[in-house]
Amino acid sequence: MEYVIEMLNIRKVFGNFVANDNITLQLKKGEIHALLGENGAGKSTLMNVLFGLYQPDGGEIRVKGQTVKISNPNVANDLGIGMVHQHFMLVDTFTVTENIILGSEPTKLGKIDIKRAEQEVRELSERYGLAVDPTAKIADISVGMQQRVEILKTLYRGADILIFDEPTAVLTPQEIQELIQIMKALVREGKSIILITHKLKEIMEVCDRVTVIRRGKGIGTLNVADTNPNELAALMVGREVHFKTEKREATPGKDVLEIKDLVVKDARGVTVVNHLDLTVRAGEIVGIAGVDGNGQSELIEAITGLIKAESGSIKLNGKEILNLPPRKITEAGVGHIPQDRHKHGLVLDFPIGENIVLQTYYQEPYSKNGILNFKNIYDKARQLIKEFDVRTPDEYTKARALSGGNQQKAIIGREVDRNPDLLIAAQPTRGLDVGAIEFIHKRLIEQRDQGKAVLLVSFELDEIMNVSDRIAVIYEGKIVAIVDPKEITEQELGLLMAGSKRKEAGVSS
Amino acid sequence: GCGQKDENNAGGNKDTFSVAMVTDVGGVDDKSFNQSAWEGLQKFGEDNGMKKGKGGYDYLQSQSDADYTTNLNKLVRSDFDLIYGIGFLMADAIGEIAEQKPKAQFAIVDSVVEKPNVASITFKEHEGSFLVGVVAGLTTKTNKIGFVGGMEIPLIEKFESGFRAGVKAVNPKATVEVQYAGAFDQADKGKAIASSMYASGIDVIYHAAGATGNGVFSEAKDLKTKDPNRELWVIGVDKDQAPEGVVKVGGKEYNVTLTSMVKRVDVAVYDVAKKTKDGQFPGGKVIEYGLPENGVGIAPTQDNIKPEVLKAVDEWKEKIIKGEVKVPKTRDEYKEFEATLK
């Protein structure tokens, strides 16, 4: 058997914490090998060891049979190992080409030969079907293209072993399909791939084998052909997982959110929400399906008052809230799980406790006459930590120290606890493992069952299909269709999201 | 004689006389009045066989305005018999401590403090400035003369008014361009002002600006280096600033210092110390050091001044000493003075 990579009994310790505990992973030439595990299981750590960013505290790495010491990424590069990181490693202010050549720039008389570099990038991108604009600034291109840049970075350095760390978490369904094609093409070219993903469907679709780890320990390696999603999920979490969250039929009540003729422009003055109409009723979950960039973010920011709308009307329980300050909107009964939890959701340097009262600190019982009541604040924090299973040493721990999933749970706890009439959830499960996703979906449905209106925005079709009672398809700033999830297939939905005229079947208003 | 007993010494029944001073932030090597004062004190100490340090002669340097009282107090507490505050900035601090410590004896330089145990030492800077004004007025070829002041305060106004009077007295055609840098320690400003003055045709600049004046010298020397034949001059202040003006061009040595207006703080400090030691502490009095007392005057280095100019200087000096000429010390007095010339 020919292994291009063998990581044998790898151990990595951070302080007292064992992130990788004797994990073994063997990659065959020409295979796509999945690495599966919960949030914090140690996947990224293991890959960072392979890429030379961390030094292992034990174990052995062999590349093509040779024992190697990968002391830094340069060594990994020389060994033909390339990595596409979970969080993109791109310099926003640089062009695509500059990002790709960084560290191994072609020069002419000491000056970067940018023309030649652009040419090389162009050739490479044509060869592997990775469409990019070599002269575009990273800040100006889509997430999908940024990912292609990441892949090109590894190919530019001649990598034949590629590590993808959660590449699909940030992609739209279309982009995911493109990426899958790209990976298949790479393998055909003789490259080998390690793929980290939480999406079992993707593993089933493209991978040959899968290694599962749990809490830093290796659980085993399976042939994908011999397993199924349920088994994988159980291996990973250590218990049964339900993918399809159980839910009763919705019993919608009065209109809670009524949006009429809403127009929103983005920072550059482009109209991104274009005369949009939408209604969400009490006791239902409306999912907004759409490809990223069709006005979802701006729609939510306009509803929550984070940006100003140009015109139109947004009514909450019949009262106009258009362009009110965010606080007034919050007080009117809107809860918001923001898309970017680090940017909007939390003050990372505050303890969990203080984050729990981010919108309510000025109200009783958290304060009185402008003086904070820390006892009440931390009591509430303790209660929510318990109720929402936030894994943290204590309520005084800084939010920064929590994993993404637990940060998200804290935010959801906070928003739900405020008992809003309308709960807006934007990408609530992005980057989370199946266990955490299940938990969050349950909570959203629970809110619905208590008669709350829930507006869910997600790029995950699965999530939209599973959780929503109605699906509103957004395209170029307009709701182009309202469909019933039970009466439409993912394919049909995908087509609608891509802008094709809505078709006969399964469409109700 | 050394270590002599002095019953009249009001500082206490010690058998030795001791004296100390507090400098402002300039320090005892500021090439200006602090340095001069310290030289006077050192000379006094040596002449009387005293040692540097407690019980002899000493100084303390202040690092900020807030240190004046602390330093003065330190000296009082070390039982010095006479304590100088050097510079007008020290006036408030002296006044305050003099009141708290009526037994201690103080002297203030460049200011007046009306307390029975403070001797105030002032100088007739306007008289000395008048003399260098005469030199400038008779030396200029362009009839354009510059004055660079440190800060626009009454003390410096004395320099300015006396200087302008001196120029006008001997050369009515000459104009004096007056400019203040706003600080005593900003050489860059001094240099920029000098640069603009020389560029506008001024050929003699008198500075009364402390370290800001270094910039004036620096500019003059640079211009001299570039064109050794160009005639441009700086008139120094407080001490003989001839050493500051030395410039070598192609192996030849020039000096851009025309002369300096010296202010003999050393003489005054020595004098008051001696009086005090002899039991004649001039407490509550204002002692003005002018031309007759040799308290102000023209520097000993006079190589660059033409003999006939020197003669004129001597004549004016006589007139001032005799009281035939009253040198203005404010701008208003200068206006009156100017009127009398016409």
Place this chain on the structure above:
Amino acid sequence: MSSGRLTNFLIPLLAVLLGVIVGSIVMVISGYDPIAGYSALLYGAFGDSYYIGETIRQMTPYILAGLAVAFAFRTGLFNIGVEGQLIVGWLAAVWVGVAFELPKFIHLPLAILAAAAAGALWALIPGFLKARFKVHEVIVTIMMNYIALHATNAIIRSVLSDKGYKSEEIHESASLRSEFLQSITDYSTLHYGIIIALLAAVIMWFLLEKTTKGYELRAVGFNQHASHYAGMNVSNNIVLAMVISGAFAGVAGAMEGLGTFANISVKAGFTGVGFDGIAVALLGGNNAFGIILSALLFGALKVGALEMPSSAGVPTELVDIVIALIIFFVASSYLIRLLLTRVKKEGK
């Protein structure tokens, strides 16, 4: 948790110790006697009641300048403009002290409030420009320092005096000075300002840690986006943070104007207190109580240093070196942490 607290307390202490040790190495190398040097320093700072009075007097503006810097730090701003705000505060305090004649219980508070208002106003400008135009507060505050210096000098010359270099003395009714304090400290310049400074420290602590406004200010300091999301007015809070910081600085100026000097004179350069405030705040961990301690240390160092040249022949600048070293070591707390963990491990 508690071992973390201990570390937080040990770091400044070790930093001071290391600073003092390196300072003595510097003295030995340059041929001075470190024992004599430090003895002189200690004597000059605490040797008798007079020196203690002077040390506390020096500590007073340090506390307030430190609070000003720290308040801004804690709210995500860097206020290098404390120096300028202090100068205008000084001016305002003296102005009120000279211009009015009122009963003490009105006059003194009025003068202090005027100083706070002037400092606040001076800080309002960078705060507003940052909130409204996103202009970097560091450079605006640097510029404002120079403007304060020149403008104050001009006002002293043209308004507070007749072309003189200093104002008149303030009326007794606006003075912080106290014959009692002077008498127990053998005529030091100690004044009642220290009480105000300590009070200010309590106010800062309370405001920041205990009130909803403080919560908002800290939240905005850490994450403007999240604060906006949570319904706080980000711009107003930035301005307010700057204004409060400036008010502390202004009161620091009042300490000089109403206490130490009782007047204001034309300044050739900065007082340095505002810049020293940065060091005070840092060593104090930007914490009100810590600032009191570090102000005491810096006050003692500054006042004690004056004794070094005459008693031990050591230049006063040695103290500046020691202060710089202390700041270095505090800043490099990572190093000290590493050392501490190593010591702990070996201890086990």
Place this chain on the structure above:
Amino acid sequence: MGVFEILQIIIPSAIFFAAPLIFTALGGVFSERSGVVNIGLEGLMVIGAFTGVVFNLTFAEQFGELTPWLALLVAMIVGAVFSLLHAVASISFRADQVVSGVAINFLAIGLSLFLVKKMYGKGQTDQIQIGFDKIDIPVLSDIPIIGPLLFENGYIPSYIAIALAFVVWYVIFKTPFGLRLRSVGEHPMAADTMGINVARMRYIAVMLSGALAGIGGAVYATIISRDFSHATISGHGFMALAAMIFGKWHPLGAMGAALFFGFAQSLSIVGQTIPFLKEVPTVYLLIAPYVLTILALTGFIGRADAPKALGTPYIKGKR
């Protein structure tokens, strides 16, 4: 006085005011582009000025006309070495970079004055005897109008400063070194994954800033003050820092801002002699440079985008 005469007075002094600021601000550009805040520029200038003057005083006999040039060289080296303190603290020991910079400022002035007192037994040095000469640049100074304005009565270091801004621009934006430097300041972890040694790049950048600020200080002391004392460098480093921010962390922008400061400074001094400005109270001229800077920042350029990772120590593996 005609406009031309006035300009002929203002511009040369604007340039000599600006030169030390340009050198120092360029140093700041290197450091901050790599992600290390350098508020210690003031202290590094102090060290440069101190070294330049002491070297000049000590070796003028031996080296003659060459002395000031060698003094710049030595000041450059000493500045670079001194800046190592800032580098070690803020890169290796993860110190708050602003704090470490403040410490540099305290240490520089304390140490140099301490040494001056130790070496000369007094608080300031003597005046140096050999400085840079004023020159008219051949050929260029003969160009009508521009020649007399820009190329007469200048100092060679001033022209070097301006030329250096272009060199730095080229290095930062056209060479692999520059690309790597900027990547380290924008996204150090990305740079790390590309095999770039972040710490090494930052060390180099900080030392470059020390070297250039050292030159800046020495140029100031050699051309303008000609001696060294507590007041020699008083706020010039902060002005250079402001110039760098004003210039949006761009070498040419920094140079432009420094020239602008020089111009404003020079105008505030020469203004007192210009007929229509003469009536304006001096204080307005004195504060003009600072007010103009604030207005310019507010009006023309608004927000300046600092390098993204500026001020954050890079810790491997931390997000």
